Amino acid sequence: MNKENSLISVIVPMHNETEVIEQFFTRITPILDSVGNWEIICVDDGSTDDTWQKITYYTENNKQVRGLRLSRNFGKEAALTAGLDSSKGDAVIPIDADLQDPPELIPEMVEKWQQGFKVVLATRRSRDEGWLKRKSAGAFYKLMQKVSHVKIPENTGDFRLMDRMVVETIKKMTERTRFMKGIFAWSGYTTTTIFFDRPERAAGQTKWNYWKLWRFALDGIFSFTTLPLRIWTYIGATISIFAFIYGSIILLRTLIYGNNLPGYTSIMVMILFLGGIQLLSLGVLGEYIGRIYRESKNRPIYVIEESI
Numbered sequence: 082m083n084k085e086n087s088l089i090s091v092i093v094p095m096h097n098e099t100e101v102i103e104q105f106f107t108r109i110t111p112i113l114d115s116v117g118n119w120e121i122i123c124v125d126d127g128s129t130d131d132t133w134q135k136i137t138y139y140t141e142n143n144k145q146v147r148g149l150r151l152s153r154n155f156g157k158e159a160a161l162t163a164g165l166d167s168s169k170g171d172a173v174i175p176i177d178a179d180l181q182d183p184p185e186l187i188p189e190m191v192e193k194w195q196q197g198f199k200v201v202l203a204t205r206r207s208r209d210e211g212w213l214k215r216k217s218a219g220a221f222y223k224l225m226q227k228v229s230h231v232k233i234p235e236n237t238g239d240f241r242l243m244d245r246m247v248v249e250t251i252k253k254m255t256e257r258t259r260f261m262k263g264i265f266a267w268s269g270y271t272t273t274t275i276f277f278d279r280p281e282r283a284a285g286q287t288k289w290n291y292w293k294l295w296r297f298a299l300d301g302i303f304s305f306t307t308l309p310l311r312i313w314t315y316i317g318a319t320i321s322i323f324a325f326i327y328g329s330i331i332l333l334r335t336l337i338y339g340n341n342l343p344g345y346t347s348i349m350v351m352i353l354f355l356g357g358i359q360l361l362s363l364g365v366l367g368e369y370i371g372r373i374y375r376e377s378k379n380r381p382i383y384v385i386e387e388s389i
């Protein structure tokens with residue numbers, strides 16, 4: 082395949098990124114120029130500051146820049162999807178606006194792609210993010226690898242290069258719960274990895290907090306495995322075995338010693354324990370049913386209000 086005149090699409094989801102947008106453009110454009118033909122698609126994910134005005138400015142001054150404004154904040158995953166859907170490039174690179182994904186890696190990614198890799202992952206070598214975030218992220222990846230058949234690469238965000246073929250595959254995945262890391266990983270294809278040290282945010286604030294990250298992790302688990310549903314079969318079976326053993330013991334004791342009626346403690350323990358277990362399993366069922374409900378409504382993943 083001739084990849085000399087190929088087009089590289091860069092997709093940038095932006096939510097209130099007015100503070101970094103200039104730095105972003107000054108750093109990325111010379112790099113892209115050195116690589117070849119390119120387009121940048123800025124997806125304004127319902128910003129409440131003047132991010133959109135700034136995007137407009139760049140689109141007016143450079144034909145290679147396009148802007149999509151979503152009708153409200155749909156979340157990064159939806160914004161990325163919007164960008165992927167409208168990208169035209171032979172290779173597509175999603176990148177964060179805050180320069181935590183160094184644009185300097187792009188030439189190397191493109192080189193690997195020209196060598197024939199369909200996916201080039203950019204994996205961070207280190208995570209200097211504080212103990213709790215590091216540990217919880219590590220635990221999440223371990224769990225995901227155990228419970229799901231989809232291999233989600235550790236310490237890898239959405240920053241990667243994807244061949245057009247990969248993008249077309251991803252566009253066929255129309256699920257509403259958009260756990261992009263999982264969706265990317267699900268599609269497979271010949272993959273290689275390059276490593277980098279992830280810098281701090283250039284300016285502005287992160288949009289993630291622990292609650293959001295927790296929801297995000299649950300999305301990942303519930304959309305890529307049904308193990309949480311199946312596990313109740315085994316828990317149920319184990320409890321039944323114990324119940325049978327304990328029941329036999331009580332029965333024997335009553336037959337031998339007669340009925341002397343104590344047993345308040347054991348009854349209470351069992352009622353509470355079983356009640357708890359049942360509520361837990363109902364919660365898990367609820368997670369899946371909620372997702373089925375959301376999918377069945379078939380609403381669009383994002384809504385574009387303006388496109389320039």
Ligand code: UDP
Pocket residue numbers: 093094095096097098126154155156157160176177178179181282286287288289
């Ligand atoms: N982002 C978005 N919609 C959101 C939240 C974030 O498009 O609802 C974008 C944000 O503008 C940035 C990228 O997603 O370009 C990563 O966000 P952030 O830097 O806050 O995440 P972190 O790097 O802390 O994981």
Ligand code: MG
Pocket residue numbers: 177179181282287
């Ligand atoms: Mg960031």
